[in-house]
Amino acid sequence: MTQTLTLARPDDWHVHLRDGEGLAAVAAATARQFARAIVMPNLKPPVTTVAQAKAYRDRILAALPRAAGFTPLMTLYLTEATKPAEIELARRSGLVYGVKYYPAGATTHSEAGVRDLAACNETLRAMEDLGLPLQVHGEVTDPSVDVFDRERVFIERQLIPLILRFPRLKVVLEHITTASAVKFVLTADSTVAATVTPHHLLYNRNAMFQGGLRPHFYCLPILKREEHRQALVKAVTSGNPKFFLGTDSAPHARSAKETACGCAGIYSAHAAIELYAEAFEAAGALDRLEPFASHFGPDFYGLPRNSARITLRREPWEVPSALPFGEDSLVPLRAGEQIAWRLQDFD
Ligand code: NCD
Ligand code: ZN
Numbered sequence: 001m002t003q004t005l006t007l008a009r010p011d012d013w014h015v016h017l018r019d020g021e022g023l024a025a026v027a028a029a030t031a032r033q034f035a036r037a038i039v040m041p042n043l044k045p046p047v048t049t050v051a052q053a054k055a056y057r058d059r060i061l062a063a064l065p066r067a068a069g070f071t072p073l074m075t076l077y078l079t080e081a082t083k084p085a086e087i088e089l090a091r092r093s094g095l096v097y098g099v100k101y102y103p104a105g106a107t108t109h110s111e112a113g114v115r116d117l118a119a120c121n122e123t124l125r126a127m128e129d130l131g132l133p134l135q136v137h138g139e140v141t142d143p144s145v146d147v148f149d150r151e152r153v154f155i156e157r158q159l160i161p162l163i164l165r166f167p168r169l170k171v172v173l174e175h176i177t178t179a180s181a182v183k184f185v186l187t188a189d190s191t192v193a194a195t196v197t198p199h200h201l202l203y204n205r206n207a208m209f210q211g212g213l214r215p216h217f218y219c220l221p222i223l224k225r226e227e228h229r230q231a232l233v234k235a236v237t238s239g240n241p242k243f244f245l246g247t248d249s250a251p252h253a254r255s256a257k258e259t260a261c262g263c264a265g266i267y268s269a270h271a272a273i274e275l276y277a278e279a280f281e282a283a284g285a286l287d288r289l290e291p292f293a294s295h296f297g298p299d300f301y302g303l304p305r306n307s308a309r310i311t312l313r314r315e316p317w318e319v320p321s322a323l324p325f326g327e328d329s330l331v332p333l334r335a336g337e338q339i340a341w342r343l344q345d346f347d
Contacts, residue, residue: 195246
């Protein structure tokens with residue numbers, strides 16, 4: 001049995017670092033594992049301009065120890081008011097690596113998102129021309145569509161028409177959860193890729209209802225049936241470069257999760273690479289972890305691969321039942337349970 005696993009230092013192509021009090025704790029956890037991360041812009045208010053992205057980047061760096069060796073890759077939050085000129089600024093800034101499309105109302109802090117994507121045509125054209133990727137939250141908001149079908153229906157109603165209108169636009173379908181999404185990504189051009197989270201590889205929707213209602217397994221897109229989990233595992237272990245690591249680690253204070261109307265989001269930054277290692281090992285494909293975690297993301301984004309390396313050791317450890325989150329606390333994925341792999345600290 002493999003006892004240690006050494007790989008190029010990975011990057012996280014989709015993470016929520018939040019702002020203010022919680023930022024330091026969660027950013028440090030991400031920086032401990034990953035060299036770079038695509039930082040989601042769904043703050044309140046959202047990060048819609050390059051100036052705001054730069055200020056947020058400065059706050060992230062200020063919250064980390066100098067030696068963290070971590071580079072935040074910023075994104076802008078697409079609104080119907082985002083102008084092509086902002087896209088040009090973003091491209092020139094060297095700090096912004098994509099623009100996030102939230103259908104308005106689809107998920108946490110998406111109220112300022114897009115209602116009618118046609119209103120963004122000129123902006124999307126500028127992104128296509130300048131090679132700035134669009135990161136997509138792929139769920140319809142139509143309340144008549146079953147919550148478990150929202151990703152599949154989004155692909156049919158919105159994504160396929162979008163890529164037909166903008167065939168050269170680089171699109172990352174974020175945190176995919178279904179066999180439909182896998183199939184869509186496989187059949188699309190090389191301009192289309194997807195990120196996959198550790199929780200969607202390790203759990204199916206039963207986890208939300210195991211012995212009672214489990215709010216810490218509630219995220220969007222919601223966990224799906226086992227057959228979909230298996231389709232995701234097959235995709236990420238196939239060695240296809242269109243699928244790469246994006247944790248969607250999305251911390252919320254415990255009180256915001258354990259309540260009558262709890263927030264969507266699962267926190268995994270404390271142990272993300274270890275959790276991915278478990279998922280790949282369970283599929284007998286540990287050798288496929290490195291390209292998924294460390295090669296395919298930078299290749300898609302046109303960035304160099306990291307030269308530093310990390311080592312994981314087979315060393316079961318127990319995840320704390322709660323972690324600090326500013327004045328509050330948060331409940332991490334696997335709280336109070338074991339993880340089979342442990343990341344070795346490096347200096
Ligand atoms: C994310 C959050 O909390 O910001 N929540 C989630 O369930 N994934 C938003 C998102 O990525 O959808
Ligand atoms: Zn997210």
